[in-house]
Amino acid sequence: MADDGEEFEFEYTKVTKTTRTINQRRLSQRQESEDKAPEPKFRTLYGRDPKEFENVDVEKLLGQLTADELAQLSEEVDPDDNLLPPSQRCKDQTSKSATGPLNRKQLLTFLTKFAQEQEDWPELKPFQSGVKRGKIFEPKEQETTNSSDEKIILDLDDGTEEALDDASEADLVDLAGILGLHSMLNQDQFHNSILNKGQRLGTDKFESIVKAPVPRKLPFEPDNITDPEATAKQVIANDPNLTELNWNNIKFVPRETFKKMFAGLKQNTHLKTLHLSNTGLTDGPAEVLVEALKENTTLRTISLESNYLSGPMLRTLIQALLVQQRVLEFRACNQRPIVMGNRIEMEIAKAVEQNKTLLRLGLCFDVPCARQKVTDHIQNNNDNIRLKRIGSYEG
Structure with a gap:
């Protein structure tokens, strides 16, 4: 379908009895490709040169066709051709006479019954219970390394190293809070380190659990007694x-x-x-x-x-x-x-x-x-x- 007025050519290739492949190409591009490409061996349509059909009187040919041939020709019309009226693009191919107004419930019942009576498509491999088909997914093995075996080497002065060796776990918790190591401390430990309040008993360890503080009960505000x-x-x-x-x-x-x-x-x-x-x-x-x-x-x-x-x-x-x-x-x-x-x-x-x-x-x-x-x-x-x-x- 062309909106800009250019000419198009449709090439029909029969694939099966019920399917058809439509290859659309522009005549201008086809002519350019033909000029560059070598001359094909077969350039005939029904045994005749396609140029002979350019001056054929189409009305005269249609007048020579019978009713059955015209009906068969109308079925071959391209439905995407917007130059044709909708009555010809969407032709009613129902040969049965109408049985009455549309009954949606009856139609759904018929479709359900028709679908249940249809046979299933044949499978190449019949279903067998408990049999796995295809390739079974196996996750890749990841190399596990023990973090405890890894050693961290720090370049510290002699005095600093001796101070860390003699420091208690509470002192190390304070040091971690001062250095900003949030992932190693809980919220209470971090705030106590920053405010220099000292670690409370039971919270001076790295594996301590944070407990939510108990909210204070505040009295309700008195009513406004203004007159x-x-x-x-x-x-x-x-x-x-x-x-x-x-x-x-x-x-x-x-x-x-x-x-x-x-x-x-x-x-x-x-x-x-x-x-x-x-x-x-x-x-x-x-x-x-x-x-x-x-x-x-x-x-x-x-x-x-x-x-x-x-x-x-x-x-x-x-x-x-x-x-x-x-x-x-x-x-x-x-x-x-x-x-x-x-x-x-x-x-x-x-x-x-x-x-x-x-x-x-x-x-x-x-x-x-x-x-x-x-x-x-x-x-x-x-x-x-x-x-x-x-x-x-x-x-």
Whole structure:
């Protein structure tokens, strides 16, 4: 089959009754090879020169054929010739009439029964139980050398050799740890050697077994006893003693309490740190926080981790920081919608690039471009503060 319009020639060679070999060659290559190759002895087709068939009228010849001859000729058509219609390339050779619609179950039953009734192919050697055929695999013999017989020759000074002869096994374990021979020591022996703690009794041997240390039982952290209603009233009243508000891990905080506290942030001038991690905060009360961030000028740290804020709400909160640009740290990881999306993350990165005061941002980005932009800009903000501090020292 030729897609570039070049001519091809097919040479048919009958191998068996049911198989046929098709050798495809380009006419241009054939002509070149014929020019170089010697003239063949037999150059005839059915006893005639092939050039005589070039001007034969094919339509006239087809008109002289009978129906049986045309049917036989159609079976000889090359199925890979894309110049023929599919009806001629894939001719239906079924002579039986249809017995009805396709019944898949009945067809599978017939094929299974037909396969079981077929005789097995004759084998050259009949199967015999317990008889191994072919060459049996035999692994190559490997030369085994006794490692204990090998001697290691070290060029040591006289004093060093005498010290090693008189050293105990505990001293040798310490020496192996100092030299960094990890494969000869376990973890406890190596750390005791590096920290110069001395080997414990029973572990000063090279064949000692490492045992996992028993973990210490730490007490559970106490529950957060902060009263949300009382502290919300302090925020609304602008209490000067309240500079840090921690509602972390307080479950079932009412939505109205969130809204009242966020509304009080608009006029609050003393609160600097706001922790609201794992409090069940959603987008509804967070809309009031967006308006508060646009007016508050004292907040420096905001933590909203492990809540139920959506990607668009996180984007809106970070964009709200651009109005005053006073917040230094904003954390909002581990929200319920894990994936924010490419568009949301790029918009957050664009908002962060416009913020000149943000020094730390706690968000997980899936888009590498957004993550790189945020990292570079926050690094630039930290570098600017460092340069100002150095300049003030020099002045």
